[in-house]
Amino acid sequence: MTRLPAARLRRLAAAGAAAAVALSLTACAASERDEGDGAQSGGTMTFGAAGAPDLFDPFYASDGETFRVTRQMFEGLVGIEPGGTELQPELATRWEPSEDGLTWTFTLREGVTFHDGTPFDADAVCANFQRMFNQTGAGQSQALSYYWTQSFGGFADGATPSLYESCTAQDPGTAVIELTRSTGEFPGLLALDSFYMQSPAALERYNANDVRAQGDGFVYSEYAREHPTGTGPFRFAGYDEANGSVELARYDDYWGEQAELSRLIFQVIPDETARRQALEAGEIDGYDLPNPADWQTLRDNGFNLQIRDPFNILYLGITQKNNPALADLRVRQALAHAIDRETLVSATLPDGAEVARNFYPDTVDGWTQDVVEYQHDPQRARQQLAEAGQQNLTVDFHWPTEVTRPYMPDPQSIFGALREDLEAAGITVNPVSKPWNGGYIDDVESARAELFLLGWTGDLNSPNNFIGTFFSAPDSQFWTQASPWGQQLSDELQAADSEPDEQRRTAMYEELNRKLKAEYLPAVPISHSPPAIVVSEDVEGLVPSPLTKERFDTVSIGG
Amino acid sequence: MLRYTVRRFGQLILVVAALSVLLFAWLRSLPGGPVSALLGERATPESRAQLQAVLGLDRPVHVQYFQFLGRAASGDFGVSTGVQPGDDALSIFLQRFPATLELSLLAIVLAVAAGIPLGYVAARRRGGWLDNAGVVSSLVGVAVPVFFLAFLLKYVFAVELGMLPTSGRQNAGIDATRVTGFFVLDGLLTREWDASWDALKHLMLPALALSSIPFAVVFRITRAAVLDVLDEDYVRTAYSKGLTDTVIRGRHVLRNAMLPVVTIIGLQTGALLSGAVLTEKVFAFQGVGEALAIGFERRDYPVLQVVIIAAAMVYVLVNLIVDLSYAVIDPRVRT
Numbered sequence: 001m002t003r004l005p006a007a008r009l010r011r012l013a014a015a016g017a018a019a020a021v022a023l024s025l026t027a028c029a030a031s032e033r034d035e036g037d038g039a040q041s042g043g044t045m046t047f048g049a050a051g052a053p054d055l056f057d058p059f060y061a062s063d064g065e066t067f068r069v070t071r072q073m074f075e076g077l078v079g080i081e082p083g084g085t086e087l088q089p090e091l092a093t094r095w096e097p098s099e100d101g102l103t104w105t106f107t108l109r110e111g112v113t114f115h116d117g118t119p120f121d122a123d124a125v126c127a128n129f130q131r132m133f134n135q136t137g138a139g140q141s142q143a144l145s146y147y148w149t150q151s152f153g154g155f156a157d158g159a160t161p162s163l164y165e166s167c168t169a170q171d172p173g174t175a176v177i178e179l180t181r182s183t184g185e186f187p188g189l190l191a192l193d194s195f196y197m198q199s200p201a202a203l204e205r206y207n208a209n210d211v212r213a214q215g216d217g218f219v220y221s222e223y224a225r226e227h228p229t230g231t232g233p234f235r236f237a238g239y240d241e242a243n244g245s246v247e248l249a250r251y252d253d254y255w256g257e258q259a260e261l262s263r264l265i266f267q268v269i270p271d272e273t274a275r276r277q278a279l280e281a282g283e284i285d286g287y288d289l290p291n292p293a294d295w296q297t298l299r300d301n302g303f304n305l306q307i308r309d310p311f312n313i314l315y316l317g318i319t320q321k322n323n324p325a326l327a328d329l330r331v332r333q334a335l336a337h338a339i340d341r342e343t344l345v346s347a348t349l350p351d352g353a354e355v356a357r358n359f360y361p362d363t364v365d366g367w368t369q370d371v372v373e374y375q376h377d378p379q380r381a382r383q384q385l386a387e388a389g390q391q392n393l394t395v396d397f398h399w400p401t402e403v404t405r406p407y408m409p410d411p412q413s414i415f416g417a418l419r420e421d422l423e424a425a426g427i428t429v430n431p432v433s434k435p436w437n438g439g440y441i442d443d444v445e446s447a448r449a450e451l452f453l454l455g456w457t458g459d460l461n462s463p464n465n466f467i468g469t470f471f472s473a474p475d476s477q478f479w480t481q482a483s484p485w486g487q488q489l490s491d492e493l494q495a496a497d498s499e500p501d502e503q504r505r506t507a508m509y510e511e512l513n514r515k516l517k518a519e520y521l522p523a524v525p526i527s528h529s530p531p532a533i534v535v536s537e538d539v540e541g542l543v544p545s546p547l548t549k550e551r552f553d554t555v556s557i558g559g
Numbered sequence: 560m561l562r563y564t565v566r567r568f569g570q571l572i573l574v575v576a577a578l579s580v581l582l583f584a585w586l587r588s589l590p591g592g593p594v595s596a597l598l599g600e601r602a603t604p605e606s607r608a609q610l611q612a613v614l615g616l617d618r619p620v621h622v623q624y625f626q627f628l629g630r631a632a633s634g635d636f637g638v639s640t641g642v643q644p645g646d647d648a649l650s651i652f653l654q655r656f657p658a659t660l661e662l663s664l665l666a667i668v669l670a671v672a673a674g675i676p677l678g679y680v681a682a683r684r685r686g687g688w689l690d691n692a693g694v695v696s697s698l699v700g701v702a703v704p705v706f707f708l709a710f711l712l713k714y715v716f717a718v719e720l721g722m723l724p725t726s727g728r729q730n731a732g733i734d735a736t737r738v739t740g741f742f743v744l745d746g747l748l749t750r751e752w753d754a755s756w757d758a759l760k761h762l763m764l765p766a767l768a769l770s771s772i773p774f775a776v777v778f779r780i781t782r783a784a785v786l787d788v789l790d791e792d793y794v795r796t797a798y799s800k801g802l803t804d805t806v807i808r809g810r811h812v813l814r815n816a817m818l819p820v821v822t823i824i825g826l827q828t829g830a831l832l833s834g835a836v837l838t839e840k841v842f843a844f845q846g847v848g849e850a851l852a853i854g855f856e857r858r859d860y861p862v863l864q865v866v867i868i869a870a871a872m873v874y875v876l877v878n879l880i881v882d883l884s885y886a887v888i889d890p891r892v893r894t
Contacts, residue, residue: 030736046732142602215615216638216861218640218644218647240737241654243647268845274725274841282721283727340815438589441595442591442594445595445600445602446604
């Protein structure tokens with residue numbers, strides 16, 4: 001018998017040990033595949049998302065990528081018509097206000113169940129409202145309950161007045177909601193994703209209200225991370241964080257027409273170019289907000305590019321706090337005359353963009369043609385500056401980098417065009433560029449900018465969602481409190497929003513729009529830009545929404 | 560040997576401590592912050608102030624630092640505010656690290672598998688076409704920015720030719736079981752061969768892009784080291800003793816030439832993270848590099864702190880392992 005050399009023995013032993021480890025690992029790692037899922041009809045659509053959802057409890061969410069997912073699982077009492085901005089019945093089939101606009105009676109849809117099998121009824125509606133109203137601690141932070149604080153104000157502790165008073169389950173099919181004041185936004189704001197109905201049983205079972213500040217951030221509940229339970233056409237099937245993909249499955253007991261797709265996957269691809277390439281390679285079936293520079297190429301390559309109606313506004317913001325010259329209306333009017341919005345829109349914004357006359361699109365109540373128009377007139381601008389004693393006006397003009405927004409697809413080129421216009425009118429511009437989250441938003445929100453670029457995509461068809469959001473607070477980014485009308489504008493906005501009579505309310509907003517342009521001019525409205533969404537040619541049935549609130553239950557996929 | 564190892568671990572702790580102070584102060588001196596990222600573009604001064612207070616960001620930086628240290632001592636490194644909001648920063652790192660490790664390992668394997676043989680052959684046939692081709696390709700590898708190479712590879716092999724995937728770690732529709740977080744390995748362990756193969760395909764292009772610099776460096780160092788060793792007296796002596804070419808190559812040339820090569824492999828492995836940031840971003844590859852890129856964009860302090868400190872630790876540890884491996888390769892170091 002020959003003896004093996006020691007070195008060879010060591011190598012053999014090592015190889016044996018490695019094989020044993022591999023075998024034991026294999027033995028304890030079993031596949032968890034559900035072989036049954038593949039048999040379902042309808043196919044799978046993979047949609048490229050620009051970011052990971054923050055969580056799956058829409059009440060605590062405020063970002064588009066989270067809502068894109070939750071919108072498929074949850075529904076509101078009130079819905080939005082597909083492809084439009086008008087309200088339509090959803091979980092409530094009808095609603096009736098009292099004469100003073102304080103009491104709203106909702107008739108609920110019958111035969112609706114949550115994904116956990118529990119019934120949707122008036123008790124569930126009231127449980128949802130009570131849950132939102134009774135937030136405490138971190139749950140009251142605007143970082144979490146943004147839409148509640150924006151729309152309803154305060155909470156049950158009474159520290160801040162709340163629009164919400166109470167909810168009563170009159171009978172299983174009727175819920176009555178009492179408000180503390182009338183608002184033109186109700187019941188429209190119930191179509192906001194944050195106020196969609198969630199299963200009270202699941203909320204309780206998985207401690208949905210267990211959110212808390214920890215260190216520099218917030219910790220979310222088990223419900224928000226793993227057990228979102230709504231009534232929508234898709235139910236939650238899993239979030240593979242390591243692979244950046246969220247999977248939803250068709251809810252077979254859906255009250256309405258069942259979704260065509262059996263599976264809906266959201267694959268996170270943060271880079272816009274990477275999303276386009278993934279679509280071109282057939283790895284995803286669609287993505288949102290393709291770069292306008294790619295629109296034609298995508299069309300030429302056979303993709304189905306759908307351009308939504310514009311429902312946003314880009315404005316030139318003016319902060320009256322730091323540069324006293326900007327508190328003079330004549331100076332602000334000179335800025336408006338200096339900029340050539342027609343050329344800017346045609347040269348730097350995508351096809352279908354429009355020059356803005358008001359601070360919101362013409363499909364929203366109270367929009368009026370009858371407003372002062374500041375035509376491009378550099379001579380007039382110089383003249384007005386001279387009248388104000390500001391011939392040598394110098395302004396710091398802030399613009400953001402590392403960001404695109406539906407209303408602002410290319411901030412750099414927009415800034416460049418505006419800067420040229422202002423300089424042509426004799427204004428000295430000091431450019432200040434910062435990354436969006438790297439100081440730009442800080443500067444704007446803290447009223448440190450003098451001129452800035454910002455905008456808004458409407459959440460719902462309501463004037464208050466635009467001009468109320470912009471100008472209600474006199475110490476906002478515009479610092480309107482530097483002008484004698486700052487508080488007055490705030491009061492006028494509040495009065496218009498609280499007017500229960502629709503006709504009178506519309507007239508009040510028309511008057512406000514006239515004054516905003518002629519007398520106040522806290523900013524200069526520039527444009528409305530149409531955002532696009534693109535899908536592969538075998539995707540059918542997608543209805544683009546001006547509010548960018550697409551639902552995928554009508555979508556089918558061939559091939 | 561033991562004292563040496565202990566001393567190096569002591570140095571590691573000092574490096575991490577110093578880095579954590581500098582990093583903490585530097586991140587908080589950057590413009591912007593998590594408040595803007597969390598509240599978006601419609602926050603009021605009041606809501607900003609309220610959130611600053613809730614998160615403790617209104618306190619002096621040194622107070623925040625000591626609070627961070629206190630929490631870190633109990634294993635709490637903070638909660639993400641931007642990369643994966645609500646998730647523990649350390650768990651984000653641990654979840655994503657296998658992705659970057661998988662990518663880096665494949666990149667370094669590709670670099671070594673191509674760089675050492677080519678470097679050796681180039682040195683043995685100095686001045687030949689293979690040598691010239693190797694030198695030129697290594698120059699290209701060093702000179703071309705990784706992100707550009709990544710774009711190029713992706714465009715050609717994924718978009719135009721459709722041979723490999725454009726982005727991500729695995730096709731989301733594949734329904735893979737997760738075990739270790741190393742997707743290729745998981746597929747093998749669970750016998751989900753399609754999942755393993757798909758993950759490997761997703762790795763190929765980013766790994767190729769990432770391997771360009773290490774390949775160039777390994778090639779050049781191997782070539783230079785082999786040339787040096789070939790000139791040594793002991794190699795001539797070995798030939799004159801009549802030893803075979805195989806024995807001389809294996810025992811005398813390659814073994815002695817490997818010392819600088821191993822050092823450089825260690826340095827390159829540690830440095831791969833910087834390349835991984837760009838590569839992972841281009842390929843939407845869910846590793847720590849991508850977390851770093853998103854973390855900076857959204858000013859996610861906890862994730863940035865954990866990732867940067869952990870990356871530094873990995874870098875120091877890899878170099879420690881390299882130093883210790885000298886002892887194995889070169890018996891003189893053991894003394």
